[in-house]
Amino acid sequence: MQITVKLFSMFRHYAGVDEVMVELDTGATVSDLLDALAKRFDNQVFVDDETLLMLLVNKNNAPRQTVLTEGDVVHLLPILGGG
């Protein structure tokens, strides 16, 4: 199945793109998606627990165990403040 991933802030900076399509097996979870992104961009920032990542699936909050379905749109948002 194909999942659309929208990358923001730090994730966009490290990936160098705003959006990417990811092919995953049926039954894959958000966690599997993050593993695939880490591999694709060769960067652990996508899977590191400390990077304060917040995920939306189809514009709603989603935990990492959420099972994805064909056509889902996932927003990857770091939770970083300051200034």
Place this chain on the structure above:
Amino acid sequence: MKGGYAGKMLFVDLSSRKIEEKKLTDDVAENFIGGYGIGGKVLYEMMKPGVDPLGPDNVIGFVTGPLNATGALMGGRYTVVCKSPVSGTWNDANSGGFFGPELKKAGYDAVFVSGASDKPVYIWINDGNVEIRDASKLWGKDSVETLEALKEETGERKLRASLIGPAGENLSLMAAVMNEEHRAAGRGGPGAVMGSKKLKALAVRGTQKIPVAEPEKLAEVNKTIREAAQNGPMAQVVKAFGQLGTGMGTGANALSGDTPVKNWGGVGIVDFGDENAHKLDSGSFDEKYRTKKYACANCIIGCGADYEVKDGKWPMKQTFRPEYETLGSFGTMMLNDNAESVLKCNDICNRVGFDTISMGATIAWAMECYENGLITKADTEGIELTWGNGEAIVDMCQAIADHQGFGKILSLGSKAASEKIGKGEDYLVCVRGIELPMHDPKLAPGYGRTYYTDPTPGRHVKGGTQTGQARRPDKYNYEGTGGKDLKMTSGNEILQLSGLCLMSQFTGMREMTVKLMEAVTGEAIDEARQIAILKRTMGIRHAFNLREGLKPFDIEMPKRAVGEPPQAEGPLKGVTVDYKLLAKNFFAAMDWDIETCKPKRESLEALGGMEAVIKDLYGE
């Protein structure tokens, strides 16, 4: 003197022009540490309740932390304390840059200024020599011009200064205390307090060495912090902040629900959207404008940058990258995706000396009033305050800076402006008159408690939970939160008092505050001592407010900020924050009576150092 301290405080009365030096005693340093701790202790004892915040009886303090000027990494922040002309209660605001360390090297842990001058003056401290000097020629100059004029007049190019621009001179309630042209102790109107005293600047230059109790240990801790930042689990976050600054997160945070949208009335992912979020991400414009990196004293992240805008509607030869909060207040809060307009507003605020959070939030409030016909085009003298209108936002920001027309009314901040025009109360998003910063309690409910009950209301840097709470699955469980809140808040309190930057926590080395403090002061800080310090430093500021007649539970949080009613869509749909329960849990953990809100007598007695508070609250 103790490690981490110059050992002296300076008291300047501008009415009598009396200058007095006092020893910073060991017990005050140990009990109240620095920043708003020592500031709270001194102001509580110097001031009487009920004084006019813009009158001579208010006292404004410039207070360092023990880590300033010791070589401790990221230990460069100082704090400005006073009674706020916005809230009428306690105020503290802190700032980075280089002023705090320089003040301490000039000989003083803190400078407290009382009284008022009848003509503009500045205070010049040059390695322990103190003068009150005429500032007539400086009055009217902006923050950049003032700093340059101070250097020329003293002949000391290396001086640092804490100063006001025209905003403070005009007594704008959004006036910040500026240093290094773009660093601001901004919130709560401290610039207006300086202006009311006709105090244009506190200029300092020093070469004194500050003692460090255990220099080898400090070097070791610094080395560990450096390694954590470069190779630890947060290394990529540190690197990104160093490259793009805090502004890389604003657009994304609007989508997650963290950064408020449309004067707190919108839903980021619905009303602002992905493309606009990218436009406000500093990663989208940094390469175009950045001329060099900027880092505060002893910082290993360096989240600032100098900018040059060569083209477009608002070219600027020398300006600075806006911070996360500024991109939120002038961007998402007004559905404005025009990053250049935010750069321009940021520049105006830095030069004229405004708090960017209150300025942006005030224009956002006016925009909602405009949408609903409470403010008209005739009122604004032709400025069309429509959502997303970047040019109008710049024009209104400039009108406020010029103190002209409707800008003069808005320079009071949203709450006082609402009172002045007798309209728009329903659209205010303030606690005790102070506009809320750019983090939504519905995403991280701990902000609700902090904004609501911290002695300095509406601060995103206070409390213990902050944005990191956003991911925790139990975050909407409001039962039994007091103990954890107390523990985390005490950790943040020590950080703030020490002079450390909150950004240091992004290195992932959360224990660094305690380790740095122990190396610098030579004194152990275990959990019990941290909590005792919190109970003193927050307790004395809380008592300052009780003495002013504040009844914490009689006020309400702005409804939009806590989901009353809850949002119908987006990541925060259905969320209502029980901020009053969070506050009551915290009060109980602090040993504060939930009915009277007073810190309990036996608790105050056990703490030590709180004699003046006990006398006021319990009459002997």
